[in-house]
């Protein structure tokens with residue numbers, strides 16, 4: 280799922296290519312807007328809010344799109360065609376007097392009046408990367424449910440908008456807290472500042488790097504590194520798979536030594552075929568019973 284910084288970068292690219300262009304023809308391939316027609320209108324803005332995209336048009340209409348798992352905008356230059364194998368993925372065609380833009384695989388493609396944008400965004404917390412960023416409000420919302428695991432609170436877009444799984448997991452690591460630490464025991468302001476700093480850095484640099492090391496395989500501390508040695512203490516990185524039906528129980532990686540605190544029981548901790556259940560379990564939640572450098576951690 281794209282994170283807020285990916286959507287922000289997409290908005291910047293689309294703005295450069297499409298703002299100021301006139302729509303020559305539009306083709307909505309979603310049932311609720313099958314008859315909508317944006318032709319004759321000028322594209323006036325492409326803006327992101329968290330993981331949402333807003334495309335505004337000259338007659339007071341806003342197109343709201345959300346990428347969810349693998350949606351994307353693709354822009355094709357004049358005289359060029361979208362690759363045929365993407366035809367079935369198209370949800371919207373915006374043909375302009377310049378390039379043509381295609382919204383692909385997006386589960387959310389809806390038109391609202393620009394004056395009513397709050398109806399689609401009003402539930403969201405402050406946008407981490409937006410001009411109206413409000414740290415106090417984000418911290419206030421995060422604190423509202425004191426027993427909630429910090430990783431869930433950071434992922435809940437109603438608290439603050441834009442943080443995806445990568446930034447949430449890496450923030451927990453860098454703050455030295457288990458992802459399941461209740462928010463009341465976490466310095467939320469420091470966590471939010473760190474996440475925002477990393478995401479803003481990502482806006483001007485390729486990739487999503489938290490380690491400062493852009494070499495392949497070196498870009499993250501724990502994200503995507505199940506069973507690999509922690510870069511600081513060599514303890515194998517632990518992994519909890521996502522839980523179906525629980526939107527905030529996402530794939531989670533953490534170092535049991537560098538991030539002390541609560542952790543899911545093995546029953547609550549589904550894992551994948553190929554990732555051994557119970558890896559490193561003897562060290563969970565304990566700084567003292569560390570396993571760094573000890574062989575044979577992957578029992579059974």
Ligand SMILES: [Zn+2]
Pocket residue numbers: 509510511512513514534535536537538
């Ligand atoms: Zn570690």
